[in-house]
Amino acid sequence: MDIMLAVLALLGLIGYVTLFLGTAEPRHRYGKQFLAIFAFTLIVMVIVGLFVQWPIEFAWQKVNAFYAMFGFAAFTFLIYAAKGLRLLLVKKEDYYEEKGV
Amino acid sequence: MMSWLHPGFILIFGALLVPLFKGKWKEAYLILPPVAALIVVILMHTGVFGQIPFSTWHLPFLGYDLVFGKVDNLSFLFGLAFTLALVPVMIYSLHVKSSTEHMSQLIYAGSALGVVFAGDLISLYFFWELMSIASVLVIWHGATEKAHSAGYRYILWHVAGGITLLAGIIMYISATGSITFNAFDWNSDSTFWASMLIFIGFILNAGVPPLHAWLPDAYPESTVTGSVYLSIFTTKSAVYVLARGFAGFSPLIWIGAFMTIYPIFFAVLENNLRRVLSYSIINQVGFMLCGIGMGTALAMNGATSHAFVHIIYKSLLFMSVGSVLFRTRTANITDLGGLFKTMPLTAVFCLVGAASISAFPLLSGFTTKAMVVQSAALGGMGLIFVLLLIAGAGVFEHAGIKVPFFTFFGRDSGLKAKDPPVNMLLGMGIMAFLCIFFGVYPYPLYQILPYSAAAIYNPFTIPHVMETLELLLFAAFAFFILHKTGIYPPERRTITLDTDWPLRVLGGKVIWFAKGPLSTFSTRMDNNMKKIAADFSAFGEEKEERVFIGVSVMLALLFLALYLIVEISYNWIFS
Numbered sequence: 001m002d003i004m005l006a007v008l009a010l011l012g013l014i015g016y017v018t019l020f021l022g023t024a025e026p027r028h029r030y031g032k033q034f035l036a037i038f039a040f041t042l043i044v045m046v047i048v049g050l051f052v053q054w055p056i057e058f059a060w061q062k063v064n065a066f067y068a069m070f071g072f073a074a075f076t077f078l079i080y081a082a083k084g085l086r087l088l089l090v091k092k093e094d095y096y097e098e099k100g101v
Numbered sequence: 102m103m104s105w106l107h108p109g110f111i112l113i114f115g116a117l118l119v120p121l122f123k124g125k126w127k128e129a130y131l132i133l134p135p136v137a138a139l140i141v142v143i144l145m146h147t148g149v150f151g152q153i154p155f156s157t158w159h160l161p162f163l164g165y166d167l168v169f170g171k172v173d174n175l176s177f178l179f180g181l182a183f184t185l186a187l188v189p190v191m192i193y194s195l196h197v198k199s200s201t202e203h204m205s206q207l208i209y210a211g212s213a214l215g216v217v218f219a220g221d222l223i224s225l226y227f228f229w230e231l232m233s234i235a236s237v238l239v240i241w242h243g244a245t246e247k248a249h250s251a252g253y254r255y256i257l258w259h260v261a262g263g264i265t266l267l268a269g270i271i272m273y274i275s276a277t278g279s280i281t282f283n284a285f286d287w288n289s290d291s292t293f294w295a296s297m298l299i300f301i302g303f304i305l306n307a308g309v310p311p312l313h314a315w316l317p318d319a320y321p322e323s324t325v326t327g328s329v330y331l332s333i334f335t336t337k338s339a340v341y342v343l344a345r346g347f348a349g350f351s352p353l354i355w356i357g358a359f360m361t362i363y364p365i366f367f368a369v370l371e372n373n374l375r376r377v378l379s380y381s382i383i384n385q386v387g388f389m390l391c392g393i394g395m396g397t398a399l400a401m402n403g404a405t406s407h408a409f410v411h412i413i414y415k416s417l418l419f420m421s422v423g424s425v426l427f428r429t430r431t432a433n434i435t436d437l438g439g440l441f442k443t444m445p446l447t448a449v450f451c452l453v454g455a456a457s458i459s460a461f462p463l464l465s466g467f468t469t470k471a472m473v474v475q476s477a478a479l480g481g482m483g484l485i486f487v488l489l490l491i492a493g494a495g496v497f498e499h500a501g502i503k504v505p506f507f508t509f510f511g512r513d514s515g516l517k518a519k520d521p522p523v524n525m526l527l528g529m530g531i532m533a534f535l536c537i538f539f540g541v542y543p544y545p546l547y548q549i550l551p552y553s554a555a556a557i558y559n560p561f562t563i564p565h566v567m568e569t570l571e572l573l574l575f576a577a578f579a580f581f582i583l584h585k586t587g588i589y590p591p592e593r594r595t596i597t598l599d600t601d602w603p604l605r606v607l608g609g610k611v612i613w614f615a616k617g618p619l620s621t622f623s624t625r626m627d628n629n630m631k632k633i634a635a636d637f638s639a640f641g642e643e644k645e646e647r648v649f650i651g652v653s654v655m656l657a658l659l660f661l662a663l664y665l666i667v668e669i670s671y672n673w674i675f676s
Contacts, residue, residue, distance in 0.1 A: 004563075005462070005561050005563065005566050006463070008462070008566055008567070008570060009461070009462035009463045009566060009570070010463070011570075012462060012526045012570040012573065012574060013456060013461055013463065014460055015574050015577070016279075016452075016456060016461065016501075016573070016574070016577060017452065019577050019580075019581060020452075020505065020506055020509075020510040021510065022526075023506070023510065023511075023581060023584065023585075024439065024441075024510040024511060024513070025511065025512045025513060026513060027437075033325075038577075038581075040575055041574060041614065042293075042575065045567070045570050045571050045574055046571070048567060049567055049571055052563055052564055052567050053563075053564065053566075054564050055402045055478075055564055055626055057478040057479070057481075057486075058478070058483050067567070067568040067569075067571035067572045067575075068571040068572070068574075068575040069575070070490060070572060071494055071571060071573060071574070071575035071576040071579070072497070072575040072576065073169060073579075074490065074494035074572075074576065075494050075497075075498060075575075075576040075579035075580060075583075076579050076583065077491075078365055078366070078369065078491070078494065078495050078498060078578075079367060079369065079498070079583055079588065079589060080588075080591070082365075082366040082369035082370055082590065083588075083590050085366050085370065086370055086590060089367075089370070089472075089597050089598045089599075090370055090593060090595045090596070090597050090598075091536075091595060091596055091597075091598060092596075093372075093577065093594045093595060093596055095596055096596075096605060098611060099363035099605075099606065099609055101605045101606060101608060101609030101612075
């Protein structure tokens with residue numbers, strides 16, 4: 001594992017934690033700065049991604065920033081799908097107790 | 102050469118001695134059986150008991166040769182995973198006073214090791230059932246009404262699975278004449294149905310939907326430490342038996358991929374953190390089953406190594422949520438938030454576990470999950486590859502973001518809980534260390550992987566690191582946007598119906614029917630029958646006059662009948 005990879009990986013972890021710290025309420029003293037760091041990691045990932053030699057197993061991997069778009073889209077899809085299921089499957093906390101089963 | 106000691110028996114017999122100790126002595130004693138079991142497993146690797154593979158602890162039984170100790174690379178890996186995790190989990194639970202709780206947990210762990218080292222189907226079945234019984238005791242130690250009924254439903258599921266497994270085993274033995282536990286032959290006509298019954302028994306324990314409902318139902322109802330034990334053994338021993346018995350069984354690819362997606366929606370909607378993590382077990386086991394279904398060396402290594410690290414980070418997540426439950430008495434997201442200020446160490450440990458399960462580079466999930474995903478790409482399985490990527494975003498959603506964010510960050514709940522006692526912190530610390538260790542330096546793990554160790558996998562390539570980071574960070578960005586705009590579903594005090602809903606509602610209806618209409622009907626029938634019986638018995642019991650009356654009436658009836666027969670025959674003949 002070379003230094004470049006370790007730096008990228010650490011940057012990813014920093015992005016992950018700063019998102020949490022920046023989004024917590026009431027807002028942290030350095031909330032805005034945390035979010036700025038998070039945004040910085042996103043930009044770095046896209047820029048570095050443009051220079052990566054991706055292995056082409058499937059045609060879609062040729063698209064620039066494919067995984068970034070995929071991550072965003074998959075996450076959004078899952079949340080909307082879950083919200084749809086909520087109408088069908090979610091019941092009050094004592095649903096089974098009321099039925100006595 | 103030393104003679105081998107079964108690590109499972111060390112735990113089971115060690116458990117029986119627990120009640121003899123009190124106070125500090127008990128704490129000192131409790132750590133012994135897990136450490137001894139771990140030492141035995143490590144000594145196995147060094148060849149103290151002979152070169153792996155070896156087979157020992159034979160026992161004659163009904164003309165068969167039972168093998169309790171069959172050690173090869175696969176069983177060694179799972180044995181090591183179980184015992185390595187058991188030591189920190191035991192440290193984490195040292196503060197628990199109840200002897201019976203410790204006993205049931207140790208016997209549960211010991212029987213899982215019994216499954217792992219079983220060389221034949223009969224001893225496999227024995228330990229399989231022992232594991233079910235011990236685990237339901239672990240659940241019942243939750244000691245609430247909910248824990249009691251969830252445990253009852255849990256054992257019903259497992260009895261059903263156990264009977265299916267037993268039927269399959271009996272059919273398999275009678276068809277092949279052999280009790281050895283090896284890969285099953287599902288292609289031959291004579292053993293197809295037997296293999297399928299065994300398969301169903303196995304996948305029920307792996308938590309494959311729709312046979313999974315016992316898992317998110319019962320695991321969150323156990324004690325703080327009980328859930329940690331439960332998260333480790335049942336599902337992963339099922340992964341082990343599937344890896345041994347059904348490697349390359351192609352339906353497992355689709356079953357596994359479905360399993361990675363299905364629980365995500367439930368985990369997104371769920372309010373109880375321990376239930377979120379239970380759904381996340383199903384998602385992670387899906388990756389393993391998918392790899393087992395592919396059956397290539399890379400995929401099998403991915404499946405087994407993923408099981409290995411999953412045991413570590415999932416128990417770390419259960420431990421950190423357990424610590425929050427221990428201090429705040431709640432694991433509901435609606436009551437939690439902002440705890441990172443008052444429980445900083447627990448928050449850090451939770452983040453390590455969450456980043457590991459999300460497969461961030463430098464943490465343990467990254468070095469193993471990719472082998473399965475990579476196998477799908479190499480096998481040209483485009484749809485499976487995409488499904489696994491979506492599942493990767495999904496696990497990041499519920500285990501990587503939801504659990505740490507809404508517990509330790511998010512909206513401040515105002516709860517002022519402090520970090521848990523030092524033994525719990527130490528247990529979590531060891532687990533967190535292992536997560537980072539296997540994330541940064543996975544090569545010791547790669548070297549003990551069961552399938553063609555020569556081809557050592559290298560996860561640290563620029564494209565692999567970059568695709569993971571892009572995917573995860575932009576999924577996090579999506580969370581940020583959805584959360585800020587209020588689209589992200591807010592937590593409510595709710596439950597989510599799952600595949601046990603028809604069973605529970607139907608079961609409830611059956612019981613209502615039995616208590617209501619059926620018992621009214623049977624009471625009436627009973628009373629009427631009693632009356633008729635009383636009338637008949639009166640013939641024999643009561644006074645003679647009544648007997649005479651009865652006899653006279655019967656004679657009169659007889660003569661009447663005779664007369665009618667004669668009369669009708671006469672008319673019929675002479676008309």
